[in-house]
Amino acid sequence: xxxxVQYNTKVKTVEIPEGYSGEGFxxxxxxxxxxxxxxxxxxPLPFATSCCGIEFMATMxxxxxLARFGAERMAFTPRQCDLxxxxxxxxxxxxxxxxxxxxxxxxxxxxxxxxxxxxxxxVFDTYSVLQGIDQVIPVDVYVPGCPPRPEAIIxxxxxxxxxxxxxxxxxxxxxxxxxxxxxxxxx
Amino acid sequence: MSxxxxxxxxxxxxxxxxxxxxxxxxxxxxxxxVPKDLNLKVMQFLYDDEELQFRxxxxxxxxxxxxxxxxxxxxxxxxxxxxxxxxxxxxxxTSVEDPRVFTATRLYESANxxxxxxxxxxxxxxxxxxxxxxxxxxxxxxxFPMRKEFPLEDQSRIDKDDEMFGRxxxxxx
Amino acid sequence: MSEQxxxxxxxxxxxxxxxxxxxxxxHPATHGxxxxxxxxxxxxxxxxxxxxxxxxxxxxxxxxRRPYYQITPLTDRLNYxxxxxxxxxxxxxxxxLLGIQTPKRVDYxxxxxxxxxxxxxxxxxxxxxxxxxxxxxxxxYLMRWRELAYEIYEEICGSRLTTNIGRVGGFERNFTxxxxxxxxxxxxxxxxxxxxxxxxxxxxxxxxxxxxxxxxISAERAMNYGFTGPNLRAAGVDYDLRVAHPYxxxxxxxxxxxxxxxxxxxxxxLVRNGEMWESLSIIRQAMDKVKGLPSDVxxxxxPAYYLPDKSDVYTKMEAxxxxxxxxxxxxxxxxxxxxxxxEGANGELGFYLISDGGRSPYRLHFRRPCFIYYQAxxxxxxxxxxxxxxxxxSSLNLIAGELDA
Numbered sequence: 222x223x224x225x226v227q228y229n230t231k232v233k234t235v236e237i238p239e240g241y242s243g244e245g246f247x248x249x250x251x252x253x254x255x256x257x258x259x260x261x262x263x264x265p266l267p268f269a270t271s272c273c274g275i276e277f278m279a280t281m282x283x284x285x286x287l288a289r290f291g292a293e294r295m296a297f298t299p300r301q302c303d304l305x306x307x308x309x310x311x312x313x314x315x316x317x318x319x320x321x322x323x324x325x326x327x328x329x330x331x332x333x334x335x336x337x338x339x340x341x342x343x344v345f346d347t348y349s350v351l352q353g354i355d356q357v358i359p360v361d362v363y364v365p366g367c368p369p370r371p372e373a374i375i376x377x378x379x380x381x382x383x384x385x386x387x388x389x390x391x392x393x394x395x396x397x398x399x400x401x402x403x404x405x406x407x408x
Numbered sequence: 409m410s411x412x413x414x415x416x417x418x419x420x421x422x423x424x425x426x427x428x429x430x431x432x433x434x435x436x437x438x439x440x441x442v443p444k445d446l447n448l449k450v451m452q453f454l455y456d457d458e459e460l461q462f463r464x465x466x467x468x469x470x471x472x473x474x475x476x477x478x479x480x481x482x483x484x485x486x487x488x489x490x491x492x493x494x495x496x497x498x499x500x501x502t503s504v505e506d507p508r509v510f511t512a513t514r515l516y517e518s519a520n521x522x523x524x525x526x527x528x529x530x531x532x533x534x535x536x537x538x539x540x541x542x543x544x545x546x547x548x549x550x551x552f553p554m555r556k557e558f559p560l561e562d563q564s565r566i567d568k569d570d571e572m573f574g575r576x577x578x579x580x581x
Numbered sequence: 582m583s584e585q586x587x588x589x590x591x592x593x594x595x596x597x598x599x600x601x602x603x604x605x606x607x608h609p610a611t612h613g614x615x616x617x618x619x620x621x622x623x624x625x626x627x628x629x630x631x632x633x634x635x636x637x638x639x640x641x642x643x644x645x646r647r648p649y650y651q652i653t654p655l656t657d658r659l660n661y662x663x664x665x666x667x668x669x670x671x672x673x674x675x676x677x678l679l680g681i682q683t684p685k686r687v688d689y690x691x692x693x694x695x696x697x698x699x700x701x702x703x704x705x706x707x708x709x710x711x712x713x714x715x716x717x718x719x720x721x722y723l724m725r726w727r728e729l730a731y732e733i734y735e736e737i738c739g740s741r742l743t744t745n746i747g748r749v750g751g752f753e754r755n756f757t758x759x760x761x762x763x764x765x766x767x768x769x770x771x772x773x774x775x776x777x778x779x780x781x782x783x784x785x786x787x788x789x790x791x792x793x794x795x796x797x798i799s800a801e802r803a804m805n806y807g808f809t810g811p812n813l814r815a816a817g818v819d820y821d822l823r824v825a826h827p828y829x830x831x832x833x834x835x836x837x838x839x840x841x842x843x844x845x846x847x848x849x850x851l852v853r854n855g856e857m858w859e860s861l862s863i864i865r866q867a868m869d870k871v872k873g874l875p876s877d878v879x880x881x882x883x884p885a886y887y888l889p890d891k892s893d894v895y896t897k898m899e900a901x902x903x904x905x906x907x908x909x910x911x912x913x914x915x916x917x918x919x920x921x922x923x924e925g926a927n928g929e930l931g932f933y934l935i936s937d938g939g940r941s942p943y944r945l946h947f948r949r950p951c952f953i954y955y956q957a958x959x960x961x962x963x964x965x966x967x968x969x970x971x972x973x974x975s976s977l978n979l980i981a982g983e984l985d986a
Contacts, residue, residue, distance in 0.1 A: 283721055283725060312636055344654065346562075347642060466922075522952075544634035
């Protein structure tokens, strides 16, 4: 049964950063160009433990489609990914595992805490649940919700894109960043 | 002959006599208590008997009654008969100083992890279990969290402001 | 070492030592956080040991602190793919304790929601078995229908995944006409998609070769291991709580129970597909039955446990008093001890509730089917190849939230 073909003619392209353009050249700063490239091709690592993981599956599926934002390849290994998406409750047993996964990621790396349990322990204020993953790893964006709607997850993803686009190239070598990592005990 | 609660009660008291105590029927299910040394014998009897045929262990758990001195921990077995669709609840009491109960793993494979969970939460030591160690909590934990004297929250938190949560205490620590 | 497991090495080969492989908590193929330490001899699994507890959230301890209506959100997070079934199971348990009889319309509406949840859970499980064998298309097609089911939940209770649907005694609001329209759309459109999925997978040669003979279990071993639900039915035992101990007026419906023979992954896949067709038929029957009943009944008449309407609270004295009593937890809960089970998507989900008359339970224990049948995993994959071990795990439908509770 043939379905009618539709051509997507209203494709929204990304705006070019500001810079000097001329006959056959375009000059801008490295930060902007590299930021633009990085933010539109993020490879996330879905670290899905519980219910938020199912909402993530819905975000990845065709209705909400995270692949539009450049996250086509869900690299399931930390060595090859940029963004660690922690979705679901992290218990104290799982904390060291999460830290090991974070340590294996190469710079530049970002972390998004999806859901109330990853942000702050959520509903579960118990002896066995880690009250927020920022107890063990530094987090860039928190997405609240229990579970957050796919639109909210995409919104968090877009905030990460904003962060990446505006990040200075020297950030990972700055003292402030080193101090942040030291406070977590990461060299 | 269909299996009614009275039949089961009759067969149990015929075989074990005085050992079967506190027989009552709650919400259609027969409950009874046996002393902890007899738990395997009773379960084996219920398994082998052609008429009773309780060959499925639905659930195994424990309850902590701190007020019953000498019998604080109750290990509760839920048994099921597929053919006649009858449920049964068997309880075994043990004290908290010496919480040793014989394991049911030789009879029912499903008791393996259920007993590990009961050990993890209540500290009931199942004698003869192949691998009795903690299953759900971290291995280094040194107390049994489901007992009534232990709190729900993690006591080592320093960032929670008890006064804001209405629990008295002091701001910061 | 190899002769124990019928692995024949060629003449003159050196007996190799086995390798320990950690199929760690974070692994793309294990859906949920389970760790398995496998001893493998080449490609074959010699033995394995499972570690669970990576998402232990202490539900049973939390439940001792909360009043009865606040435990429903906890039950949501047990088997989060089909949370309405857990919610309804809890409400039915509390109603049994309190002796509340729900009207027929409430029962039929509950049946519609529970069967819809069962379809959602089986969609994920079968889709994921497909993904693990390499067939990603089926999963993407099916997720679209989960979105329609989510829209139906949103019409009724407001949320998509962790629904907290219903109250003790019924539902919090009547089903809107839009909800019924969406259910009708689902009943018309979804069978076509399910037929498409079955055409893709059921007689697909690659899929059949990958799943037949993988992880078989006999009926006797399955019963000894405490299996219930689709895994037990795939092994040949027709035990279904909806028929054996009917609850929520299931005895008024006509449906059959699909049963397999060998208990391997292919049988489990087919049993779950069959159950989805049966669930569709049950929803159709329930929609017909609901049309014949007066349409303004959506909860039982128990003012002591069911919050009264807000308009009554602001105008009538008794409603105000009941509202206050329920919210402050002063309602009279009878002491008692009760075990009640419902047919969850994975098997017999049981609630063992001991009440001492206070506002929260004295002890609440969840009999979680995933926890009990995961013990058999080591036996199921003994002697199988590594890739078969992963298919076996995904076809068992292990949900981490339910396993660790």
